[in-house]
Amino acid sequence: MPVDDHTLDQVAMSRAEYERLLDMLDREPTEVELGIVGALWSEHCGYKHSRPLFHHFPTEGPFVLTKVGEENAGAIDLGDGWCAVFKMESHNHPSAIEPYEGAATGVGGILRDIFAMGMRPVALLDSLRFGPLTDPTNRHLFNGVVAGIGGYGNCIGVPTVGGEVQFDESYSGNPLVNAMCVGVGRTEHLLSASASGPGNPLVLVGADTGRDGIHGATFASVELDENSDERRPAVQVGNPFLEKLLLEACVELAEEHGDWIEGLQDLGAAGLTSSSVEAAERAGTGVEIDVALVPRREEGMTPYEVMLSESQERMLVIPKREHLDEVLALFRRWEIHADVIGTVTDDDMVTIRDGDEVVARIPVNVPTDPPMYPPEGVRPSELDRWQAEDLDAVPDVADPTGALLELLADTNIASRRSIYRQYDHQVLNNTVVKPGGDAAVLRVKGSTKGVSVATDCNGRFVALEPRVGAAIAVAEAARNVVATGARPAAVTDCLNFGNPEKPDVAYQLEQAILGISDACSALGTPVVSGNASLYNETPSGQVLPTPGIGMLGVIDDVHRTLTATPTEGDTLLLLGAPLAQPAAALAGSQYLTATLGRLAGRPALDLDHEAAVQRFVLDVHAAGLLSAAHDCADGGLAVAAAEMCLAAGAGLDAGDVELGTRLDAALFGETQSRFLVAVSDAAAVADLEGRAAAAGVPSTRLGTVGGERMRLGPVDLDLEQARAAYDGGLERALAG
Amino acid sequence: MRAAVLVFPGTWSDRDCEWALQQVGVESRRVWHRDAVRFERDELIVLPGGFSYGDYLRCGAIARFSPVMEAVRDHAAAGGLVIGICNGFQILCEAHLLPGVLMRNASLQFRCQDALLKPESAGSPFTRALDPERPLRVPVSHGEGNYYADDATLDMLEVDGRVAFRYVDAEGRATPEANPNGSLRNIAGILNEDGNVLGMMPHPERACEALLGNDDGNAIWESAVSSLVPA
Numbered sequence: 017m018p019v020d021d022h023t024l025d026q027v028a029m030s031r032a033e034y035e036r037l038l039d040m041l042d043r044e045p046t047e048v049e050l051g052i053v054g055a056l057w058s059e060h061c062g063y064k065h066s067r068p069l070f071h072h073f074p075t076e077g078p079f080v081l082t083k084v085g086e087e088n089a090g091a092i093d094l095g096d097g098w099c100a101v102f103k104m105e106s107h108n109h110p111s112a113i114e115p116y117e118g119a120a121t122g123v124g125g126i127l128r129d130i131f132a133m134g135m136r137p138v139a140l141l142d143s144l145r146f147g148p149l150t151d152p153t154n155r156h157l158f159n160g161v162v163a164g165i166g167g168y169g170n171c172i173g174v175p176t177v178g179g180e181v182q183f184d185e186s187y188s189g190n191p192l193v194n195a196m197c198v199g200v201g202r203t204e205h206l207l208s209a210s211a212s213g214p215g216n217p218l219v220l221v222g223a224d225t226g227r228d229g230i231h232g233a234t235f236a237s238v239e240l241d242e243n244s245d246e247r248r249p250a251v252q253v254g255n256p257f258l259e260k261l262l263l264e265a266c267v268e269l270a271e272e273h274g275d276w277i278e279g280l281q282d283l284g285a286a287g288l289t290s291s292s293v294e295a296a297e298r299a300g301t302g303v304e305i306d307v308a309l310v311p312r313r314e315e316g317m318t319p320y321e322v323m324l325s326e327s328q329e330r331m332l333v334i335p336k337r338e339h340l341d342e343v344l345a346l347f348r349r350w351e352i353h354a355d356v357i358g359t360v361t362d363d364d365m366v367t368i369r370d371g372d373e374v375v376a377r378i379p380v381n382v383p384t385d386p387p388m389y390p391p392e393g394v395r396p397s398e399l400d401r402w403q404a405e406d407l408d409a410v411p412d413v414a415d416p417t418g419a420l421l422e423l424l425a426d427t428n429i430a431s432r433r434s435i436y437r438q439y440d441h442q443v444l445n446n447t448v449v450k451p452g453g454d455a456a457v458l459r460v461k462g463s464t465k466g467v468s469v470a471t472d473c474n475g476r477f478v479a480l481e482p483r484v485g486a487a488i489a490v491a492e493a494a495r496n497v498v499a500t501g502a503r504p505a506a507v508t509d510c511l512n513f514g515n516p517e518k519p520d521v522a523y524q525l526e527q528a529i530l531g532i533s534d535a536c537s538a539l540g541t542p543v544v545s546g547n548a549s550l551y552n553e554t555p556s557g558q559v560l561p562t563p564g565i566g567m568l569g570v571i572d573d574v575h576r577t578l579t580a581t582p583t584e585g586d587t588l589l590l591l592g593a594p595l596a597q598p599a600a601a602l603a604g605s606q607y608l609t610a611t612l613g614r615l616a617g618r619p620a621l622d623l624d625h626e627a628a629v630q631r632f633v634l635d636v637h638a639a640g641l642l643s644a645a646h647d648c649a650d651g652g653l654a655v656a657a658a659e660m661c662l663a664a665g666a667g668l669d670a671g672d673v674e675l676g677t678r679l680d681a682a683l684f685g686e687t688q689s690r691f692l693v694a695v696s697d698a699a700a701v702a703d704l705e706g707r708a709a710a711a712g713v714p715s716t717r718l719g720t721v722g723g724e725r726m727r728l729g730p731v732d733l734d735l736e737q738a739r740a741a742y743d744g745g746l747e748r749a750l751a752g
Numbered sequence: 753m754r755a756a757v758l759v760f761p762g763t764w765s766d767r768d769c770e771w772a773l774q775q776v777g778v779e780s781r782r783v784w785h786r787d788a789v790r791f792e793r794d795e796l797i798v799l800p801g802g803f804s805y806g807d808y809l810r811c812g813a814i815a816r817f818s819p820v821m822e823a824v825r826d827h828a829a830a831g832g833l834v835i836g837i838c839n840g841f842q843i844l845c846e847a848h849l850l851p852g853v854l855m856r857n858a859s860l861q862f863r864c865q866d867a868l869l870k871p872e873s874a875g876s877p878f879t880r881a882l883d884p885e886r887p888l889r890v891p892v893s894h895g896e897g898n899y900y901a902d903d904a905t906l907d908m909l910e911v912d913g914r915v916a917f918r919y920v921d922a923e924g925r926a927t928p929e930a931n932p933n934g935s936l937r938n939i940a941g942i943l944n945e946d947g948n949v950l951g952m953m954p955h956p957e958r959a960c961e962a963l964l965g966n967d968d969g970n971a972i973w974e975s976a977v978s979s980l981v982p983a
Contacts, residue, residue, distance in 0.1 A: 166862050170803070170862055170864075170893075170895070171762070171803040171806060171807070172764070172803075173764025173765075173802060173803075255806070256803070256806065257761070257762050257803060257805060257806025257807075257808065258806075260761075260762055260764070260803075261761055261762075349784075350761075351761055436864075437863055437864055437865050438861050438862045438863070438864070439862070439864060440862070440864045440893045441864055442864065442891055442893060442955075442958050442964075443764055443765065443768065443801075443893065443958075444764075444767070444768065445767075445768045445771050445772070445957070445958060445960070445961075445964060446964075447964065448963055448964060450965075459963060459964075461771075574963070575963065
């Protein structure tokens with residue numbers, strides 16, 4: 017059949033890629049074959065532009081239990097026979113046109129990745145980016161996404177414990193919705209997603225298959241344009257209630273009957289196509305599926321539609337044939353459909369039948385071998401211009417207290433409480449540090465341990481200097497978990513970029529991956545899972561390069577968790593670079609961006625210093641010297657100090673500190689590798705200062721926590737005024 | 753005493769309830785809603801929180817037809833203890849074991865936050881051991897916890913001492929600010945006529961350990977236990 021351009025566009029395949037497919041098959045593909053290959057060769061499934069760079073990532077460590085890309089999520093050993101699996105994934109394009117369902121199914125999808133590995137999901141986090149809330153369309157997207165996350169997570173009973181949200185013009189019309197899930201369980205219950213054992217049945221469980229989401233993977237692999245709304249049928253609809261039943265059934269299967277099955281695989285992008293092909297590839301087998309056996313929710317679906325449907329809440333189970341009946345009975349007890357739809361074969365082929373008719377038959381290694389396009393990056397010309405800007409020429413802040421109040425009310429800094437109180441963040445009785453802290457901490461029931469989780473990425477830093485900016489994202493996420501007393505252990509990433517076929521985006525992508533790799537190597541946190549979302553562009557441009565980092569840290573004794581809430585009478589100290597900072601420290605900061613209305617400067621990070629400071633904080637916490645700790649990040653020292661004061665409900669007496677010649681840089685500069693720590697008595701302060709000197713970590717005493725006002729150099733802030741600004745900032749912006 | 757924690761499709765507080773019961777030394781078993789079951793006379797039946805049947809219809813409206821509800825009704829009629837938390841409260845209302853309904857929160861949003869509960873009824877096993885002067889800090893987590901009943905019913909509940917808990921502020925006042933969902937008269941939990949069936953929106957099973965914030969919720973379980981232990 018001669019293939020026209022429209023057909024190729026439907027599967028986002030180029031003419032050259034089609035020619036490559038002809039060579040591999042040595043014949044024309046059938047319609048179903050083209051659909052299968054097109055979906056798996058899409059950027060979303062095939063990672064054509066990003067995979068050539070993944071070899072840079074450090075992926076190994078003594079406690080890493082999985083190899084990246086081999087399973088649905090990364091697993092790490094927590095010790096004592098416990099393990100944690102986690103992954104972050106994007107659902108940007110669906111959320112851009114249907115925010116509620118786009119976000120909800122993003123949550124549903126990442127949950128399935130976790131329980132497909134046999135682990136019980138214990139926490140969800142969401143890393144979100146939107147255009148400014150001054151625009152009603154952005155408010156609509158924001159409200160829809162937040163409601164969708166809550167709608168799914170609250171119903172299924174997995175707590176949403178953290179994440180972040182940032183606003184920037186570049187995300188207008190192309191929000192980023194990255195969902196992360198953490199699962200915990202016994203290491204011996206870890207499952208693989210492989211279709212092993214020729215002759216074993218393939219069992220499809222969960223929802224019936226409909227026409228929803230066909231070409232979803234393809235849609236995620238092209239830029240958004242004015243016609244994107246027509247893609248609404250490519251957005252799936254979630255059913256968290258059904259997924260709750262699936263979750264319970266799958267976890268029960270893993271925990272009690274792991275010996276009944278060979279593999280468990282979720283159905284995500286490209287549905288049955290990707291799940292069956294990937295499971296066969298992992299096992300080095302083939303699969304034969306009869307689409308006539310797939311239960312449908314609609315009449316008249318073609319084999320093509322059945323294979324490419326992205327109907328949610330479905331899993332593929334590969335039972336050992338002698339345990340088939342028991343597996344079917346287990347799912348049915350949970351009131352879930354379970355049907356045999358095919359068989360594992362030993363011929364390394366994907367064979368799709370519709371009753372007696374074979375509609376596709378291709379080698380497994382054709383769809384799993386997409387063309388690779390190593391990005392050919394060219395450093396964007398504006399980088400030199402941005403970095404060359406003379407920040408000394410920016411007038412210093414005239415009203416530091418007023419500027420601090422404005423920052424506290426800024427949508428990028430203000431309290432997120434109005435969001436997270438819409439999310440059940442406590443169900444499962446594990447949440448030790450709730451949303452609002454540097455990282456969320458969850459206790460691991462049955463052990464003394466805790467896991468600390470945070471997401472981070474400042475796209476402005478990545479735009480200004482991609483390699484350094486991406487390293488900062490890792491460093492800050494690590495700092496967040498360190499501030500709870502956790503040892504950073506491993507990373508999942510979610511690479512959100514524009515069109516990688518454009519040289520400037522290719523440069524950002526390549527440099528960001530190098531930056532993540534630099535930081536992960538320096539901090540000893542391997543990358544154990546991840547996802548790339550490219551083509552985040554609208555007609556008005558590409559999003560800020562946003563390589564979101566999800567960090568997992570481990571706390572050996574969860575009763576020794578640290579928070580950012582000091583006690584009155586504590587002494588507050590700054591660890592890391594000293595108070596006085598040059599104007600250059602303002603690079604990419606919230607303050608400077610708001611003041612200038614544009615990006616400027618060159619962010620800097622010394623990874624050895626970063627690692628030393630983090631180690632120091634953990635050491636002094638282990639020695640029992642800390643009463644509280646907080647990462648110094650967005651908004652700089654002044655915002656970090658104000659956040660601690662607000663948490664404590666007490667002021668700060670640090671009016672006499674010496675801030676140097678640039679007040680703005682000292683107060684609001686976002687110099688990296690710094691913590692604010694609170695210490696409860698004079699002996700401990702002296703002890704900490706002695707250890708700091710010995711470790712080569714600068715420490716500066718700020719003052720005592722207490723009173724009604726926060727004084728920091730010239731800043732003299734009424735706490736109630738600060739609270740009104742901080743607590744209400746986001747809600748005021750949402751009111752429009 | 754032991755407890756039977758019911759599991760409907762979509763229930764998610766079952767394990768949390770078991771965990772909390774364990775903290776106060778009460779053994780429990782989980783009971784799937786289709787299981788043929790006999791409850792012991794001194795068994796505490798717990799209808800936990802969750803989204804039974806996804807709450808796709810009115811909350812609790814389908815679960816009330818579950819096979820297990822027959823036995824729950826019998827247990828309640830025989831004077832056995834039944835507590836419904838969150839979705840469990842909604843199911844008890846739908847099953848007419850408790851009066852009134854739970855509507856969408858006045859804010860039209862889901863709310864997960866701490867609430868202060870003033871114990872108001874001395875007459876029930878669940879509240880007998882509680883100090884009315886010491887509000888309990890217990891989290892709420894729901895989208896439809898806005899208690900509504902007609903005035904006559906509300907007056908009757910008040911007169912009969914069947915308002916088990918009211919949302920209050922730190923000073924013990926039932927203010928609109930202390931009310932997380934718009935419930936009439938700040939009602940957070942109510943009792944049936946005999947005081948042996950309690951429905952409440954807040955989650956005492958989440959306030960069961962200092963590690964998680966506080967253990968105020970345990971007092972409710974302990975009160976129920978003490979009422980069943982022969983003196």
